[in-house]
Amino acid sequence: MTDLRLTGIDKYFGANHVLRDVSMTVPGGEFVVIVGPSGCGKTTMLRVIAGLERIDAGTIEMDGVVVNDMPPASREVAMVFQSYALYPHMTVTDNLAFSLRLEDISKDEIDARIDEVFKMLSLEQYGDRKPSELSGGQRQRVALGRALVRKPKIFLFDEPLSNLDAALRMNTRVEIANIHRTLGTSIIYVTHDQTEAMTLADKIVVMREGRIEQVGPSLELYNDPVNRFVAGFLGTPAMNFIKPDVLSISNATLVGLRPQHLRLATSGRLNGTVVHFERLGSDTHLIADIGQDTTLVARLVGQQEFTLGSPVVLDFDDEDALMFDDHGERIRVRTSP
Numbered sequence: 001m002t003d004l005r006l007t008g009i010d011k012y013f014g015a016n017h018v019l020r021d022v023s024m025t026v027p028g029g030e031f032v033v034i035v036g037p038s039g040c041g042k043t044t045m046l047r048v049i050a051g052l053e054r055i056d057a058g059t060i061e062m063d064g065v066v067v068n069d070m071p072p073a074s075r076e077v078a079m080v081f082q083s084y085a086l087y088p089h090m091t092v093t094d095n096l097a098f099s100l101r102l103e104d105i106s107k108d109e110i111d112a113r114i115d116e117v118f119k120m121l122s123l124e125q126y127g128d129r130k131p132s133e134l135s136g137g138q139r140q141r142v143a144l145g146r147a148l149v150r151k152p153k154i155f156l157f158d159e160p161l162s163n164l165d166a167a168l169r170m171n172t173r174v175e176i177a178n179i180h181r182t183l184g185t186s187i188i189y190v191t192h193d194q195t196e197a198m199t200l201a202d203k204i205v206v207m208r209e210g211r212i213e214q215v216g217p218s219l220e221l222y223n224d225p226v227n228r229f230v231a232g233f234l235g236t237p238a239m240n241f242i243k244p245d246v247l248s249i250s251n252a253t254l255v256g257l258r259p260q261h262l263r264l265a266t267s268g269r270l271n272g273t274v275v276h277f278e279r280l281g282s283d284t285h286l287i288a289d290i291g292q293d294t295t296l297v298a299r300l301v302g303q304q305e306f307t308l309g310s311p312v313v314l315d316f317d318d319e320d321a322l323m324f325d326d327h328g329e330r331i332r333v334r335t336s337p
Contacts (some may be wrong), residue, residue, distance in 0.1 A: 001028025002063050002076075002153035002186060004049070009058035011044055011210075018044050020210040022058070026154075029184045032198040033218075035233065036207035045207075046156045048187065050077050062153065078147035079156040084139045086131040092142050096149050100314065117145040120182070121175065137168040141175070148179070157189040161196065169193070172301040173200065194236055198222070206230050215235075228328035231256050237297045238286060241324075246270070246292065252323035252331055259285070259299035261320035264281040268315030270296065274306045286310050303319075 004026040011019035019041050034042045047053040049060060051072035059066050067075055086095050093114060096331070100110045118124045120157070121141045131139055134218050140160060147155055161169045173196055180187055180200075191197055197204055198218045205222065206213045206229075214221055214230045225231035231239050234259060242255045249255060249271055262270070272288035275295060286298040286306060298314055323331035 001184060003028050003061075004154060004186060004188075005061040006045075006049070006288065007059045007061070009048065009060070010056045011041075011048060011053065012056050017107070018210050019048070019055075022210070022212055024205060024212065024215065026171045026186055026188060028186055031180050031187045031200055031202045032142065033191060033201035033203075033207060034205045035191060035194070035197050036213075037233075038192075040207040041210040042207055043158055046079065046158055046188060047156070047192055049075075050079050050156055051075050052079075052224070075274060076150075076153040077156060078152035078154075079158065080143050080147050080160045082159040084131070084143045084163075086139060086142060088131050091128050091130055092123060092134070092145075095131070095142060096146050099146070099150055104188045113149045113151070114145075117148045120148065121145050136164055137172060140164060140168075140172055144172075144176070144179070148183075148280065152185065153186055155187045157191075159185065159191055160189075162192065169196075191313075194234060198234075204234075206233060225322070226330055228254060228256065228324045228334075231322060231324075235259075237299060239322075240296045242270075242290075242294060242296070243292055246290065247321075252326075253326045254324040256322035257296075257320060259297045259315055260315045261316050262296060262298035263316065264300065265313045265315040266300075269316040270316075272296065272312055272314065274308055274310050274312050276308070277306045278302065288314065290314075293307045297336060310328075315337070 006022055006024045009019050009022040033044060036042055043264050044053060048055050051070060055068065060068055087098065090098065096114050096117060097110050118127065121144060123141055123145060126134060126138060161172050164172060166256045177200055189200060201218050203215060204218050204221050205215050208229055214226045221230060222234050237259045240257045240259065242257065244252045244255055247255055270290050272290035274286065275289050276287040278285040284304040286300055287295055289295050296314065
């Protein structure tokens with residue numbers, strides 16, 4: 001297993017500073033998921049690790065060896081792209097074999113690796129088909145297989161499931177998790193899907209504007225975000241942010257509450273009006289206007305009905321409220337609302 005270390009990485013595209021002093025360590029065998037809004041530098045991170053982009057400052061080390069000037073083919077890294085990037089004129093078998101033939105690997109070894117991957121991804125019956133004859137989920141498995149046959153030291157995934165429907169995303173997510181458990185190879189995975197991030201990651205990296213905002217286990221970031229950006233980015237529905245004067249709080253600029261921490265009450269601190277509600281079967285999402293240009297989302301357990309425009313009262317437990325200062329940073333000295 002290969003340890004990866006990024007230290008002080010800077011990357012520019014012209015005047016655009018895409019990566020800003022990025023430092024990160026990925027121990028061998030770890031599953032790291034990078035999340036953040038579009039344009040924050042997630043894909044560029046993968047490309048500089050793979051050697052597809054040169055960095056302007058800093059070092060990239062693999063097992064203590066600086067690889068800044070090492071070409072992509074020598075880094076033993078495999079990348080899976082969002083667009084599958086399969087050769088349309090080749091069969092599935094030839095797509096998997098192509099990179100191995102370039103490395104002058106023997107035919108017997110190539111056949112053995114392809115057979116192994118076919119069994120792992122249940123692709124045996126598709127070996128003679130071309131990509132145009134496959135479904136989206138099948139193409140994605142072929143893209144995974146093309147990375148697997150190379151037996152790389154590190155896997156890089158760039159939003160590999162975004163083109164799949166919900167059911168296929170779940171199935172392929174399970175396959176990727178099983179591959180990681182079986183091979184134990186480090187994976188660095190970029191996604192916009194918070195479910196993928198929360199369920200797959202040993203560690204989540206949250207990025208914004210080319211910088212790393214917070215790194216840690218998924219539940220640590222969810223339960224203990226360092227700032228408003230991380231708090232609002234992780235979680236579906238997103239965290240509610242309330243002006244402190246609504247709650248008679250003087251030492252915070254904003255108060256954050258997860259939707260599931262709000263509850264219906266006969267008397268409480270948040271009085272509002274029902275503006276919308278969503279029936280999800282197991283849950284009901286209630287959207288309430290509490291004034292001062294603020295709407296709240298409450299995630300309520302079970303199936304509930306509301307009348308639009310009717311009054312509603314919400315409350316919460318004090319320990320569930322997060323406080324933020326003028327700069328969006330957490331205030332950790334608690335003052336009860």
